[in-house]
Amino acid sequence: MTHVLNRIILTAILALFAVQANAMWIQPDWYEVTQPGVGTNRYAYSGNDPINNFDPLGNDFSKAPGDYDFSEEGAAREEAEMQNRDLDGVTDGIIIDKSIGHLSSGPGRYRSTQKYLEAVASGKIGPQNSEISRKEALANIRDLGEQFEQRSLVCDASCEAMVPGPGQTSAIGASVAVVGGVAAGTNSIPTRGKFKGSTPGTSPASIAARQAFGNTRIPGNVRLPAPTAKAPLQTSNRVGTVVGRIGPIGAVVGGAIVGTQVIRRDSQVLQCMSSCYSTGFLDR
Structure with missing residues (x-):
């Protein structure tokens, strides 16, 4: 897995020099913890949380319901919302699958799922507010990670084979x-x-x-x-x-x-991987 991610990271860095019109996946990195919204989301399909930072349509993450804002105000707001989540209903348009803590409203929700499970596992969301145990949450976190690793290998190989090499x-x-x-x-x-x-x-x-x-x-x-x-x-x-x-x-x-x-080829490969990652994986 490491060699695959290293290659993808290098590929994504090259994309910094691509024309934005030909690389829609370059966008503000709203999940940069130290400086939210600064720079480009150059690791969107690489080893730095490729699904957490995933947005194939180029939407602004900060405007997406259920995603996480790492600014000081955003963190406080998200923490408050996390403590009062209604697991039986709909919160901010996000339907929560109680059995796995999965937010199933579309691409880019893996981060919210992971954050929710981590909150359960760490005790931030106690048993009184959650219908899954900490042990189950930890198991689900591992399961999500394993699924991503398996899918990334499949997507990587498939897209490399589908897109012709440079001339x-x-x-x-x-x-x-x-x-x-x-x-x-x-x-x-x-x-x-x-x-x-x-x-x-x-x-x-x-x-x-x-x-x-x-x-x-x-x-x-x-x-x-x-x-x-x-x-x-x-x-x-x-x-x-x-x-x-x-x-x-x-x-x-x-x-x-x-x-x-x-760059032209890698743009095609990464857009292929974008589609591959989102198909049948994020919304399960």
């Missing part, structure tokens, strides 16, 4: 970005009194690229830009020459290509 441009961009990243780190250090790259073929980047790729020609004998300070329009059909000279540029351009492709 060839991403692979090309990745190759250029990796080599370019190395080259960019050494591109401006003086050599023999001149800046590296000012004399064609003498920079460590060019030398390293030629050693790595040898005399390999670009397929189809296509010529690509291989600019130098003195010949900005120069081209070459040698892989090593092209990579060595455009490495620093490639680190940026290639990275942008990779980022765009990956």
